[in-house]
Amino acid sequence: MPGDDQPLPVSAEDVAAAAAAIAGAVVTTEFAPSLTLSKITGAELRLKFENQQFTASFKERGALNKLLNLSEEERRVGVIAMSAGNHAQGLAYHAERLGIATTIVMPSATPFIKVQHTKDFGAEVVLHGDSLEEANRHAHELAAERGLAFIHPYDDPWVIAGQGTVAAEMLADWPEMEVLVVPVGGGGLIGGMAVAAKTQNPDIQVIGVEAASYPAMYNHLKGTELPSGGPTIAEGIAVARVGQQTEALVRALVDDILLVDEEQIEQALCLFLMVEKTLVEGAGAAGLAALLAEPERFAGRRVGIVLSGGNIDQRLLSTVLLRDLFRQGRMARLRVPLGDFPGELARVTSIIGAHGGNIVDVVHRRTLFHVPAKVATAEFAIETRDPQQMETIREKLVEAGLKAELVPDDE
Numbered sequence: 001m002p003g004d005d006q007p008l009p010v011s012a013e014d015v016a017a018a019a020a021a022i023a024g025a026v027v028t029t030e031f032a033p034s035l036t037l038s039k040i041t042g043a044e045l046r047l048k049f050e051n052q053q054f055t056a057s058f059k060e061r062g063a064l065n066k067l068l069n070l071s072e073e074e075r076r077v078g079v080i081a082m083s084a085g086n087h088a089q090g091l092a093y094h095a096e097r098l099g100i101a102t103t104i105v106m107p108s109a110t111p112f113i114k115v116q117h118t119k120d121f122g123a124e125v126v127l128h129g130d131s132l133e134e135a136n137r138h139a140h141e142l143a144a145e146r147g148l149a150f151i152h153p154y155d156d157p158w159v160i161a162g163q164g165t166v167a168a169e170m171l172a173d174w175p176e177m178e179v180l181v182v183p184v185g186g187g188g189l190i191g192g193m194a195v196a197a198k199t200q201n202p203d204i205q206v207i208g209v210e211a212a213s214y215p216a217m218y219n220h221l222k223g224t225e226l227p228s229g230g231p232t233i234a235e236g237i238a239v240a241r242v243g244q245q246t247e248a249l250v251r252a253l254v255d256d257i258l259l260v261d262e263e264q265i266e267q268a269l270c271l272f273l274m275v276e277k278t279l280v281e282g283a284g285a286a287g288l289a290a291l292l293a294e295p296e297r298f299a300g301r302r303v304g305i306v307l308s309g310g311n312i313d314q315r316l317l318s319t320v321l322l323r324d325l326f327r328q329g330r331m332a333r334l335r336v337p338l339g340d341f342p343g344e345l346a347r348v349t350s351i352i353g354a355h356g357g358n359i360v361d362v363v364h365r366r367t368l369f370h371v372p373a374k375v376a377t378a379e380f381a382i383e384t385r386d387p388q389q390m391e392t393i394r395e396k397l398v399e400a401g402l403k404a405e406l407v408p409d410d411e
Contacts, residue, residue, distance in 0.1 A: 077148060164193055180206045186242055187217055209290040264292055268289040331383045
């Protein structure tokens with residue numbers, strides 16, 4: 001943490017210079033109120049739609065600012081970066097515009113859509129390692145071998161200053177904002193935004209949000225040793241190690257770091273899609289997830305959150321949406337033992353249909369050893385309006401002499 005005589009690595013003047021440099025080349029995204037989400041959370045809520053950038057992420061800002069500040073020799077030789085996707089796309093897109101060759105090292109499990117989009121922007125993509133740390137090491141090795149300029153996704157003052165322009169735009173639109181809620185991975189976005197926000201309004205609260213499975217900045221700020229790692233829908237902020245420069249900014253300027261779990265992130269993602277009709281990735285949903293997790297902290301306050309990105313794999317999105325239907329009780333599985341004779345399955349489906357249930361899937365088993373040989377078991381995935389309708393269907397099946405039961409979520 002810098003001392004009183006040691007300046008922070010990024011200043012408000014750096015953010016202002018970045019804003020001037022990137023003006024016209026990135027989108028000044030919408031910062032709009034959400035009446036419905038305000039009602040749900042109890043806060044006066046506005047949303048910064050960084051998922052509306054051309055590459056669907058705020059990362060363009062910092063990447064472009066860094067590229068514009070390269071030396072002529074660095075531009076000639078080319079650049080390299082490691083990224084889980086959004087930094088890669090933003091860097092590749094603007095480097096191609098500027099005629100700068102780009103190599104991106106990505107973890108092997110990076111979602112296909114992010115890999116493909118990065119290639120589409122003209123970058124050479126190298127898939128290496130199972131984590132950002134492994135990809136980072138390999139990127140530095142390639143940088144040394146090829147003489148390329150390494151562009152860090154977050155621990156670089158030019159990158160941090162570029163990300164800070166998000167907050168500058170938000171406060172220009174809404175100077176009365178009291179709380180700023182920002183997703184945190186390595187800390188570049190919140191570091192730059194905190195510089196811009198605290199300079200304009202020292203009393204504004206800046207709150208960071210991390211996925212509970214990757215509490216790197218939380219551990220640094222709180223002095224805890226919570227474990228880090230594992231699968232998360234918020235892979236964009238799945239960072240095991242924060243930057244030195246970003247940590248200094250967070251310690252000096254950020255008021256708190258909150259942790260949100262996977263269910264809260266999934267719920268927030270689905271709310272954005274259903275309420276705002278906008279698509280965000282897991283990391284982009286983290287801010288709203290924090291308001292859902294701790295509504296009392298934000299109730300009645302003027303809160304701005306950043307929808308930091310919208311790049312999500314289609315298969316993952318379909319899984320999240322389906323899980324949300326089960327979580328709301330609008331979809332469930334009913335297990336029904338059946339006599340193994342003609343017409344029995346049709347009898348069950350007719351009862352379900354007669355009471356408004358939509359059968360999404362059926363699994364019919366005759367070979368289970370824990371039931372008699374003359375009995376089959378069927379499991380129906382059923383969609384309904386609400387849990388009450390689901391229970392009505394189950395009761396009607398029981399009234400018809402069938403032993404129908406809801407299948408627990410963990411089976």
